[in-house]
Every structure is written in structure tokens, then in C-alpha cells.
Amino acid sequence: MLTQDQIQFYQQKGYLAVEDVIPADLLADLRRVTDEFVEKSRSVTKHTEAFDLEPGHTPENPRLRRIKSPGNQHAIYDQAMRHPDILDIVGQLVGDGIRQNGHKLNMKYPKFGSPVQWHQDWAFYPHTNDDLLAVGIALDDMTTENACMMIIPGSHKGRIYDHHQDGAFIGGVTEPDFKTDGEVPVEVKAGGISIHHARILHGSTLNKSDKPRRLFLIQYCALDAWPILGITEWDEFNACILRGEPIHQPRMTSVPIRIPRPYGERSGSIYEVQSVMDKPLYR
């Protein structure tokens, strides 16, 4: 559980790192299974439903950049996503009823792991209220050296930046005067977790170090935070509830939104969507 100081830090700054959350045996399983998925990625040459590949991926030299929705692909990820210690922490920040609204495992291999351009998750999925956050389970030590996430503290209380270029949503901040003043690294050791608010500005650079950086990111939200863009499948929506029962009354609060439409020419993972940015900050 979080202390009152940690809760206050998250509320003020919009992020938090918590060490020693994942038990050693679960961490070892997550790493082992992730290595198995990297092995499996040798058999594909293009992005699939399950895999997003780095440029230069080959069967001899697999460069898996992301496992998409890993909880649907292996029980160990599902177990981690539902870990009671994580849900207790999330519950302290968004309330007792919890739904997951997406998850992925981002990998940055030594010397080339792709950057993620500055963005706000909220720009991808605005909701009726902003009790939404992402937890990152650190499979490796996350440091500035191996391209941990960078965030701008307090930016979760500010406006929503434009993520459109030539009228199309491209998943990264496109405003010409955008500056990353005051950015800080979210460093956490393997087995710890990072937490960031859905509205906070964040990104990460290329991994130029000789150390891997694997982060299992899970988006959690309050049960009564509903997607502005609508619910496609009612049963699927409710199957994502991790704590609590289905409800019919979302909570509306006064939150700034921009609608991520129309989508740009690239669909798929954030790496793909952002790949058309004219002026990416990270190269």
C-alpha cells in the first residue's frame, strides 16, 4: 500500500515510482516468458496482432519492440495485471472499482530501442473523468542511461496538447513551441513499478546503453470513467473489470479533451502512429 506522502506526491506531480512491488518469483517468470516471446518473434517478418517489430528485425536477429495485449497471450501477464498488491495501490489512487483499458509490454533493446515521442495518453483515449493511470512493471532496472520514461511533473493538471498534424491524429505533441522544460526521469528498479497519470506529458529516448529496458505497461481506470469515444462491445467492456461490478452510471467531470480523429495514415502501435511526425523531438 502507498503511504499518505506517496499518494500526495502522485496527486501533485502526476507520477510515482514504487520499489519492490513484484515478488521475485513472478518477476523471474515475467522475464522468462518475455524471452520466450522474443524467440517466437523470429518466425514473423511483419507486425502482427501480437507483435510490433523494430525496423531491422530479422529471424537471426529478432528485434521485438512490443508485445501487444500480453495478458491475452500468456497467463503470467494476466496474473501480473491482476496482482492484488498493484490493484490495492491503484485503488488508493482511482477508487475501489477498477477496470483495465489496455496493456502492452514495451521493450528497448541495448543500443537501438525505439524512442517514444512526447504525448499524453489521454489524447488517445479521453474519458468522462480523469481517474486513469498507467502502471509500468519494471522487468529491468529503469534508468536514465537505458531510456526510462521521462515526464513533466504536474502537467497532468494542465491542458491537452495538440497531437494532430495536417488535421490527422498522429499520437505525439505537434505544437511547434512545445518544450520539455522541467522533465524528470522515472527511475525504478526491476520489480518496482512506475505510475503515471493519463494526462501527464511523457516520452522516452532511444536506448543507447548496453542494457535492455523492458516495461510492462497496464492502463487502469476508475470503474465509472467511461471512454468518450464509446463502447464497442458491452460484454468485452465489462470483462475488463478487475474489481467491482458492472455499472450503468459513468461519472462526468469537467475535464479538457481533444478528439483523436481522424487517424493519420499509419495505424497500429504508438511507434507506428508517431512515425509520420514531421518534427520528432527524439531521433
Ligand SMILES: O=C(O)CCC(=O)C(=O)O
Ligand atoms: O515505453 C515507454 O517509454 C513509454 C511508452 C508509452 O508512453 C506508451 O506506450 O504509451
